Each structure stands twice: as C-alpha cells, then as structure tokens.
Amino acid sequence: MTKRATLADIARKVGVSESTVSRALAGSELISDDTRLRIARVAEQLGYQLPVLARSVRGAKTQVVAHLTDTPTLEFHARLAQGLHEAALRHNHLLVTHPSPPDGFREEQYLQILSALAPVGVVATPTTSNLSLIQTLAQKFPLVTLDRDVEVGLHAVLLDNKQAMRQGIEHLVELGHTRIALLVGKDPMTVSFERRQGYLDSLRALHLPIDPSLMVREEFTEAGGYRAARDLLDNRLECPFTAMIATNGDMTLGMMRAVKDVGLKVPQDLSIVGFDDSRYHLLMDPPLTVITQPAYEMGEHAANLLFDHLDHPEVHTARVRRMPASLVLRKSTSFVR
Structure with missing residues (x-):
C-alpha cells in the first residue's frame, strides 16, 4: 500500500518547516509567492491531499470549493462569501476564499496553487484583470461566475x-x-x-x-x-x-x-x-x-448552482440567474427645492 504524502514529506523536499507548508497550502499571504509556488509544485508531485478532503462530516466526505473573489473591500463581498460558505457547508463542502492574484502574478503559478487544493468546483467574480485566468479555470474545473458575467457560456448568478x-x-x-x-x-x-x-x-x-x-x-x-x-x-x-x-x-x-x-x-x-x-x-x-x-442570497444561489451542476454534469446548457435589487430609503433624497 502506497504511503500517503504528509506535510513533513513536502517540508523536507522544499526545505522549509511543516508550519510553512501548512500556511502556504491554506493560502496564507504571509508566505511569499515563490515559496507558495514551490510548495504547490511539490505537493502536486507527491500527490498530497489536504486533510479536509479525507475528513468525514456526518458520514459524508467533505471537499473543497474554491472562491476567487474581487478585492473584498466592502461588506458586499463579505456577504457574498457568507452566502457561499453557508450553502457549501450544507452540502458538506468547505469554501476556501482567495482574492484575485495581484498584477504580475503569473497565471500558471496561480493554477498550480489552486490545483493543490483539488477543488470540486470554483465560484469566481470576473474582473478585467482576471478574465483570462477565469476562462482557463473554466476549462479545468466546474465554474460559476458571481456578480459579473463573461458571456462565454458559463453558469452565472448576477444582479438585475x-x-x-x-x-x-x-x-x-x-x-x-x-x-x-x-x-x-x-x-x-x-x-x-x-x-x-x-x-x-x-x-x-x-x-x-x-x-x-x-x-x-x-x-x-x-x-x-x-x-x-x-x-x-x-x-x-x-x-x-x-x-x-x-x-x-x-x-x-x-x-x-x-x-x-x-x-x-x-x-x-x-x-x-x-x-x-x-x-x-x-x-x-x-x-x-x-x-x-441581495449579496447573501447571490452567494447562496451561486453555491447551489455549482452543486446542481456537479450533480447533473450531463446538462451543458448554461444557467443564468438574475437577482432583483432593492431600494433602501433613508434621508439623502428629497423633493426638488
């Protein structure tokens, strides 16, 4: 029986500590891009699987859903992620959120890091800077776009x-x-x-x-x-x-x-x-x-759309869900004076 690769195996081959390997595979920004890439490559070579992928939750196998997001500067992004996270948990999946790669970060580097997570699917917010990456991800993983559309036949949850x-x-x-x-x-x-x-x-x-x-x-x-x-x-x-x-x-x-x-x-x-x-x-x-x-609901629907796609991979028609906005009236508008 082949011995399963461990953090220690990766650490020895890369020449770093186990804690550094653990942080890198979790996507910590405390680890340099170069070190994270080397660790991702070795993890892939050794066939390493994150512990969460083999963990059981209520008798079901827990797997990872990757969430590639625009820079989460406002509450809107946090609510999207919350809706995704809670819907993923209901399906016994773990959501791993990561911001879009910074300028100058090569696409192949990001793909290697993401591949180390072995996600069952990806939910991504397209931007002008990550559009090429998202199109590449769509060829490798089941993918749903959230908040913005790329009009290339992908499942999407959008605002009306x-x-x-x-x-x-x-x-x-x-x-x-x-x-x-x-x-x-x-x-x-x-x-x-x-x-x-x-x-x-x-x-x-x-x-x-x-x-x-x-x-x-x-x-x-x-x-x-x-x-x-x-x-x-x-x-x-x-x-x-x-x-x-x-x-x-x-x-x-x-x-x-x-x-x-x-x-x-x-x-x-x-x-x-x-x-x-x-x-x-x-x-x-x-x-x-x-x-x-409706940020929370948009995130929730994106997760459900991904899981429905995973359950029915034979259905190839892209599904697009548009969610209605609401107007919250306060005191910054009044009749023309």
Missing part, C-alpha cells in the same frame, strides 16, 4: 442591473428630479454597460431628456468615484443637476467625499443615491439612500 437602476431613477423622478447625474464604471465588464443602459432606458421610459454631459465613466473605485463626482460638481453651473447616483459601493464612498469637499448639503442642495448597503451608511449625515444587492 437594469432593474436596479430603474428603482433609483424612478424614486428620484417621483421627487421631481429630471436632471440626474450618473457615476458609472468605464471597464468593459457587462456590469458597467448594464447599469449605464438601465439609467438610459429609465430616462427614456419616463420621457426625460438624455444629457451625455451628466454621465461620467470612471474606475469602479473610491478614487474613481471621487474624480467623477468632482468633475460633475465642478461644472455644475454650466451643466446643472439636482440629483446624483453612483453605480457601485466604492464609487459611492468617493462620491460622498466629493460632495462634502465642495460644501454642498444633502439633500437640501443635492439628492444622493448610493449603491450597495453598509452599516456605515446609517452613520452618515444624513443616512444614505441606496440601491442594495
């Missing part, structure tokens, strides 16, 4: 982005706003296009004029939101508007900082609608009205 924007626009129009500024991402991912299109479709449906100067495309980051908002606010006399809406959580933070820096009062001078909810929005002055995504 057009419906989300429609809720925000209709709310502002009900308050008498007809000049509504938009902060939207400029990356080529479908989420940016769909939220911009939702804004345009809503204005057309409400028979309101479309002014291209009120739409600013920027990075989907706090800094991008700040730049976009300042561009609009600094030109407000030449191109007036009474309300502003952001299209992701990071941009919302930048937008609020810009409004504060120019000294405008919300909602007296300007009505504001943010995107994605956070407990910190309740602490803002005034508390922020937001379009919120």
Whole structure:
C-alpha cells in the first residue's frame, strides 16, 4: 500500500518547516509567492491531499470549493462569501476564499496553487484583470461566475442591473428630479454597460431628456468615484443637476467625499443615491439612500448552482440567474427645492 504524502514529506523536499507548508497550502499571504509556488509544485508531485478532503462530516466526505473573489473591500463581498460558505457547508463542502492574484502574478503559478487544493468546483467574480485566468479555470474545473458575467457560456448568478437602476431613477423622478447625474464604471465588464443602459432606458421610459454631459465613466473605485463626482460638481453651473447616483459601493464612498469637499448639503442642495448597503451608511449625515444587492442570497444561489451542476454534469446548457435589487430609503433624497 502506497504511503500517503504528509506535510513533513513536502517540508523536507522544499526545505522549509511543516508550519510553512501548512500556511502556504491554506493560502496564507504571509508566505511569499515563490515559496507558495514551490510548495504547490511539490505537493502536486507527491500527490498530497489536504486533510479536509479525507475528513468525514456526518458520514459524508467533505471537499473543497474554491472562491476567487474581487478585492473584498466592502461588506458586499463579505456577504457574498457568507452566502457561499453557508450553502457549501450544507452540502458538506468547505469554501476556501482567495482574492484575485495581484498584477504580475503569473497565471500558471496561480493554477498550480489552486490545483493543490483539488477543488470540486470554483465560484469566481470576473474582473478585467482576471478574465483570462477565469476562462482557463473554466476549462479545468466546474465554474460559476458571481456578480459579473463573461458571456462565454458559463453558469452565472448576477444582479438585475437594469432593474436596479430603474428603482433609483424612478424614486428620484417621483421627487421631481429630471436632471440626474450618473457615476458609472468605464471597464468593459457587462456590469458597467448594464447599469449605464438601465439609467438610459429609465430616462427614456419616463420621457426625460438624455444629457451625455451628466454621465461620467470612471474606475469602479473610491478614487474613481471621487474624480467623477468632482468633475460633475465642478461644472455644475454650466451643466446643472439636482440629483446624483453612483453605480457601485466604492464609487459611492468617493462620491460622498466629493460632495462634502465642495460644501454642498444633502439633500437640501443635492439628492444622493448610493449603491450597495453598509452599516456605515446609517452613520452618515444624513443616512444614505441606496440601491442594495441581495449579496447573501447571490452567494447562496451561486453555491447551489455549482452543486446542481456537479450533480447533473450531463446538462451543458448554461444557467443564468438574475437577482432583483432593492431600494433602501433613508434621508439623502428629497423633493426638488
């Protein structure tokens, strides 16, 4: 009977301690990329299996689901992961979450590290920087995309982005706003296009004029939101508007900082609608009205979609689930004065 490889075997061959091997295989950022790669290669050569893969939970074999996520800077990402994690546990699987590899991290390095986990499947959030990696992962593992679509025939759980924007626009129009500024991402991912299109479709449906100067495309980051908002606010006399809406959580933070820096009062001078909810929005002055995504449920559905795919591998048709957004009304919007 062949002896199963151990952490000690890997440690001896690489020339590091067992604790270093353990941390590397768990994805610890305390271990350098070079060391992690060497350990992953040796683990694969020796046929090492993580202990969790052989552990029994209520009589069933526990296996790993890998979760490749965008940088988890906001509560939205944490709620996605929570929904995934709890759904995975109900299927006796362990979720291992890892951020997208940094710039300069070679794709083959990441694939070797991921392969050492031997996941039964992957749930991934596509970005412009990891799109090639995700397309490669889809050829190696059952894969579901979460939050963003790559339009290459993969299973996906997404927000209904057009419906989300429609809720925000209709709310502002009900308050008498007809000049509504938009902060939207400029990356080529479908989420940016769909939220911009939702804004345009809503204005057309409400028979309101479309002014291209009120739409600013920027990075989907706090800094991008700040730049976009300042561009609009600094030109407000030449191109007036009474309300502003952001299209992701990071941009919302930048937008609020810009409004504060120019000294405008919300909602007296300007009505504001943010995107994605956070407990910190309740602490803002005034508390922020937001379009919120059902993050936990999106993560939960992504996990269930993956397990359904694993149970029925003969079904090749991609399934896409779009989840509705909700509008949380607080104090940052008011009737036009």
